[in-house]
Amino acid sequence: MLDPRALRRDPELIAKALSKRGNAFDLTSYRELETTRHDLQTELENLQHERNEISKAIGQAKGDGLDIEPLKLSVREIGFRLDVVKQEFAKVRDELSAFLLSIPNVPHESVPAGEDEDDNLVLYERGEIPSFNFEAKDHVNLAPSFLDIELAAKISGSRFSVLRGPLAKLQRSLTQFMLDVHVEQHGYEEVYVPYIVNASSMTATGQLPKFAHDAFQVQHTEPMYLVPTAEVPVTNFVRDEILAADELPMKFVAHTPCFRSEAGSYGKDTRGIFRQHQFEKVELVHVASPDDSWDAFEELLGNAEAILKMLELPYRASVLCGGDLGFAAAKTVDLEVWLPSQKRYREISSVSNFLDFQARRAQARFRRRAGERPELVHTLNGSGLAVGRALIALMENYQNGDGSFCIPDVLRDYMGGVDSLKLVAPLSD
RNA sequence: GGAGAGGUGGCCGAGUGGUCGAAGGCGCUCCCCUGCUAAGGGAGUAUAGGCAAUCCCUAUCGAGGGUUCGAAUCCCUCCCUCUCCGCCA
Secondary structure (H helix, E strand, C coil): CCCHHHHHHCHHHHHHHHHHHCCCCCHHHHHHHHHHHHHHHHHHHHHHHHHHHHHHHHHHHHHCCCCCHHHHHHHHHHHHHHHHHHHHHHHHHHHHHHHHHCCCCCCCCCCCCCCCHHHCEEEEEECCCCCCCCCCCCHHHHCCCCEEHHHHHHHCCCCCCEECHHHHHHHHHHHHHHHHHHHHCCCCEEECCCCEEEHHHHHHHCCCCCCHHHCCEEECCCEEEECCCCHHHHHHHHCCCEEEHHHCCEEEEEEEEEECCCCCCCCCCCCCCCCCCEEEEEEEEEEECCCCHHHHHHHHHHHHHHHHHHCCCCEEEEECCHHHCCCCCCEEEEEEEEECCCCEEEEEEEEEECCCHHHHHHCCEEECCCCCCCEECEEEEEEEEEHHHHHHHHHHHCECCCCEEECCHHHHCCCCCCCEEECCCCCCC
């Protein structure tokens, strides 16, 4: 959520800043709502004040043994009027808050203008794109019977997968490796978190109310949601908390499955496990002081890149343009890994600084010094990395032409010493 | 699933329908005293909103309704936590 005070002070400025996203900010209805809210609130508070005064007087009169009936009568009209105004105010307040919750974050000044991913700005490329003297197979053809989409379709439906044997182990090894690096080398605390969250958590990080259709909802005593990313449960650690300055920065790493409905992506990336309703991700989350969040951003990006470097996968980094920027983010840098079968880079990590946008929704604050007013923290996160996509990238970039692919050095211990896999032969069971 | 207890400020914990935003304690901040690995004394210390505003006003005692001139306090619904029993990975 944007700062309501900043918005009130200069709505034009915010509208202009949001236009970088191609987001039309409705100044007219905002002004109308805000004016109505202000008028109603003033009237409401005045009425409440009057009522409080008289009620206080009644209390005193009663104590003094005086007749309180005339006073009661005088407060009656106020009560009626109050009921009406209270209702009107509640309605406008709810409308305004729904309006505010649906406004995306203001893009940082370094974010390029643009409509979609074609307008993203490539920062740099790293690693060496492999040159094969054979036709590169894609990940499906490299492990046909170990990656069973049909079986998953029977069990669940489209966009699910079953991984078998060594392929399942390889995905687990990747996960383990990433967690270990972030904990042992980058100073993160590993956390294990719920995979189902409540509506308040989803609202705090920005998935709700606007993007309900992207999430899987679970019906319980109240509506709950399968986590679309560990960002949701982990960032919500600090919801409604007032932290001490020395508790910052907080750095968490969590491995979770992620669930996305992928509504609106029909026909897109339908082959293999590239875009699934359920996928594994290792996520990094920072809770930072506002002074340090851009440093934290660089650190996070470096931490995610470190995994790609250690796996020796070719990748590039791009700043997302305004139009491609996620709802809550002020700035995002995507890491994209080279996929030989597609002969292009594809997203494997997304690193974002949300500034105080999520923190305001979450009321996540800290105190610089004891006795001072609490301030909103800054939140950031980044994939470190998307495990399923890392699996694809590894298989494809390390393929040898005979259907086998090598296991990168850093994973060999996790794989029990295995240095290559050949999974093109049918599964024998 | 059954039975019970409870949700109050950074924490613990009082609270009779009326001057309670809330006693007391702890913690924290500042000051004083003392000069020595301690203690004592004083003052302050919730959040959000309105306003140019220190002041002032409004709201908030798990959430939402209700009763009442007035609700932390009474009633209803929901959520959560804890204890015991049952079941269970």
